[in-house]
Amino acid sequence: MSASTQTPKRSPGSVTWARRRNAVAQFWREFVQHRAGLTGLIFLIAIGLIAALAPIIAPSHLLDVTQLLDQPKFAPPSLEHPLGTDHQGRQLWVRMVWGAQVSLMVGVAATLMSMLIGTLVGIAAGHFTGWVGGLLMRIIDFFLVLPSLILAIVLSAVLSRGVLTIIIAIGVTSWAGTARVVRSQTLTVESRDYIARARALGAGHWHIIIKHLLPGVMPLVLANTTLTVGAAIIAESTLSFLGLGDATQQSWGTILKNAMDISAATSGYWWYVVIPGLAIVLVVLAFTLMGRAVESILNPTLRSR
């Protein structure tokens, strides 16, 4: 039933890509139907634009404490200071705009790292039988059990402080869930006839993994990615809040750490606590809504729920 015999002019490759383009178009048509998922996407695009345009919207001299000596400290939100000011007279909205950059960047980068490790280990654990698969499964289980936050804390405490350290700390501690899901999906794909056919035709491990297994697990990884970004953003804010971030970089977690250090919560500086946290909640919620929409499209058994 291979398509290339019916339409001799087209190569198998172009048929594959035409099919994939169709699948993407179909996916998009269904995604647009999901009101919650679409709302999340639009919100995230807006936040992403704000973060990307940070240098234009909020020139960095607005963060220079030495130029802000005449500004009031702890000014509540007003027309002049839309989101209030912090303990050094900086406008909170300026810090929020720059913080969006770091929070989103770390969240996305850590997720990509986590997905890469999770997909590779998961496919290998499912594809290779014998001791290799067994050993990988053990390692996955071990990381699944280990509290990722505690491990991330230890990693960022022993490595030098910085955004890259935070990304690595979240990335290498959060991949196990993905690996497990990818492994079981790999096992399912592996039992299909076309894999046996490919093997009979002499396909090697590499060919089977790249050409057959990877496309087979990709939809699942995609759904997982959107859900994981939210968790990674929370992890970033938690690590920064614990003082493991780069103190010179703005991130929503760092702002909350500053707020806690000067006991803003018990001193009545409510905007200093409420606004950064609300931003985190909204962004994470947007990623979660999007992820659930993607998941429900790609996993038809969930559709009725």
Next chain:
Amino acid sequence: MSSSVPPSTSAISTEANAEEPQRDSSFLRYISTKLGGAALSLVMVVILGFFLFRILPGDPVAAIARERQMTPEQVQLLRESYGLDKSLGEQFIDYIVNVFTLNFGESYVYSQSVSSLIADYFWPTVLLTGTAAILAIILGLWLGTRAGWKRNSRFDKFVSSSSLVFWSVPTFWLALILLMIFGGTLRWFPTGGMVSLDAPSDPLGYSLDVISHMVLPVITMTAVIYAQYLMVMRSSIIEEATADYATTARAKGLKEDQILNKHVVPNALLPTVTLVFMHIGGLIAGAVTVEAVFSWPGLGKLTFEAITGPDLPLLQGTFVVFSAIIIVMNFLADLIYRRLDPRVRRA
């Protein structure tokens, strides 16, 4: 922070089919396999604890020296006191011996042995997380059952969406908000610690004082975790409600309440209980920030202080202890699962 597993509705279906059934294994064999796995994980934690703190590019002594003024002699002395002047092999043997004798060295910040610190701070954490876990389980399972049984009702929609929101809330931020409203503005509850300085000495007054300190941290932790339990219970109720036996029960003429309580709930509890135990890790990790915000004298606050120190022996100690607790909890989850699920018991 919540556990790293998102509240995915497919959590159960994707995790369940991984294990192949083993036909002729007895109870003893099951236990020994699981015990072996747990023991292996413990060994891996201990080894990881060594390498994390020694081989990574960040030299622990350099990390300490970075934060304060130190002469080269002092650095050298510090190096010797940690045994860092010995070869890696010798260090590893020292470390293994120390772990088995529960000797994690001297805390840099407290100038006290790490194991005695951990022993002092252990029970407050158990009290806090234990209370929060019990409340979250009751609340999550109860609301999840009702939401799943009346799927798509207004109650279900409200409960499901509120749990999604709670899942998106960073634990420490919820703690700060509660602290601000009920500790700062309304002054209903104390803002930190476990016992007031002027706490009454009689048992009742003392307990009441501790409870008043517990209210806010417990609410924070419960609010963040119950959402996960709710989502899992809800989706497994939905799955079981459409199963054949439920239809049979309905055909027999059982009342809806009987079908739910006698047939659906016991089956739906199965995957949920395992997941509840598996998520204990996330719960304990959440304790770090909650205890930091409310200065609750537990292992989480100890970890927080070890970070700000930086106090690497202390951090190493809390890392190993936290991981050990979680591995033991997971082992218990396996045992409970076997007890609850006759299919695993028979296999």
